[in-house]
Amino acid sequence: xxxxxxxxxxxxxxxxxxxxxxxxxxxxxxxxxxxxxxxxxxxxxxxxxxxxxxxxxxxxxxxxxxxxxxxxxxxxxxxxxxxxxxxxxxxxxxxxxxxxxxxxxxxxxxxxxxxxxxxxxxxxxxxxxxxxxxxxxxxxxxxxxxxxxxxxxxxxxxxxxxxxxxxxxxxxxxxxxxxxxxxxxxxxx
Amino acid sequence: xxxxxxxxxxxxxxxxxxxxxxxxxxxxxxxxxxxxxxxxxxxxxxxxxxxxxxxxxxxxxxxxxxxxxxxxxxxxxxxxxxxxxxxxxxxxxxxxxxxxxxxxxxxxxxxxxxxxxxxxxxxxxxxxxxxxxxxxxxxxxxxxxxxxxxxxxxxxxxxxxxxxxxxxxx
Numbered sequence: 001x002x003x004x005x006x007x008x009x010x011x012x013x014x015x016x017x018x019x020x021x022x023x024x025x026x027x028x029x030x031x032x033x034x035x036x037x038x039x040x041x042x043x044x045x046x047x048x049x050x051x052x053x054x055x056x057x058x059x060x061x062x063x064x065x066x067x068x069x070x071x072x073x074x075x076x077x078x079x080x081x082x083x084x085x086x087x088x089x090x091x092x093x094x095x096x097x098x099x100x101x102x103x104x105x106x107x108x109x110x111x112x113x114x115x116x117x118x119x120x121x122x123x124x125x126x127x128x129x130x131x132x133x134x135x136x137x138x139x140x141x142x143x144x145x146x147x148x149x150x151x152x153x154x155x156x157x158x159x160x161x162x163x164x165x166x167x168x169x170x171x172x173x174x175x176x177x178x179x180x181x182x183x184x185x186x187x188x189x
Numbered sequence: 190x191x192x193x194x195x196x197x198x199x200x201x202x203x204x205x206x207x208x209x210x211x212x213x214x215x216x217x218x219x220x221x222x223x224x225x226x227x228x229x230x231x232x233x234x235x236x237x238x239x240x241x242x243x244x245x246x247x248x249x250x251x252x253x254x255x256x257x258x259x260x261x262x263x264x265x266x267x268x269x270x271x272x273x274x275x276x277x278x279x280x281x282x283x284x285x286x287x288x289x290x291x292x293x294x295x296x297x298x299x300x301x302x303x304x305x306x307x308x309x310x311x312x313x314x315x316x317x318x319x320x321x322x323x324x325x326x327x328x329x330x331x332x333x334x335x336x337x338x339x340x341x342x343x344x345x346x347x348x349x350x351x352x353x354x355x356x357x358x359x
Binding site: 139140147157158160 | 243244247272
């Protein structure tokens, strides 16, 4: 009887230990995103410009709301203001296409029930008479911001293409619509 | 007879493959590798386009690291960043070394005709004959990428097929 108790005790401790061990790299990636911005509630407008899929995946903290592809479209290269109503058109390797639009902070997201693409995929963004086509294919990354991040050092500039933007420096950027939160990254509401 | 010649070639190659220097301080390994100039001109553009995106092999931490004009850039003094200029000669050379350095001994056996090209990780991975985190990247049959790589490995580069494989979208 004591032997059985000992086996159950050890097994429980081992299972508890396994359960307590997360993925430190993954945990650090999520932690690096920082806290939620003050006055911007969790929802479709939060964390513009961040890698959505990091949390919105089957193993992430937002696993109840997973995305297959997601990102943020900004106005210009030097302007981190999200653009509303941009059409994001994507085609996967089987020829299946999906079109969605950005909300007023520039965020867009695709849920598994809407479209679950077979990578690689091609992407194009359009609004009014302006469009940009991605120069390369998306190999397997579901978050735009994992590659399209704003580089901070000369070394990081070797591997990042900066945030996704629609307009050239000379273009007149449309006035942002009324939005529950400020579409400028870090702008709060 | 062909097998015998291939085996003999391999024995000769591998027999001389690793030899110490006269003073015994260094050991040199000789491998067989396909043409570097053909690689730079025809094969590197294929791998850059199909495998070297920033979310796949265009990453510093990824095995078979690939540099390209639209992906990861080799540190440079010219201010080249992703999306600017063309792929430089230094980047093509780095890509060549990444490819031939992946499995130099197996590549030597393939070059000697002992093993088929599909024995190489370079093909096994994208064909998912072996686990590939990026999933299938080459069609099981008649994919221009595989035909291009095959032609490069056997020394008769198929320029038209390689150009087709490097085109975007494929």
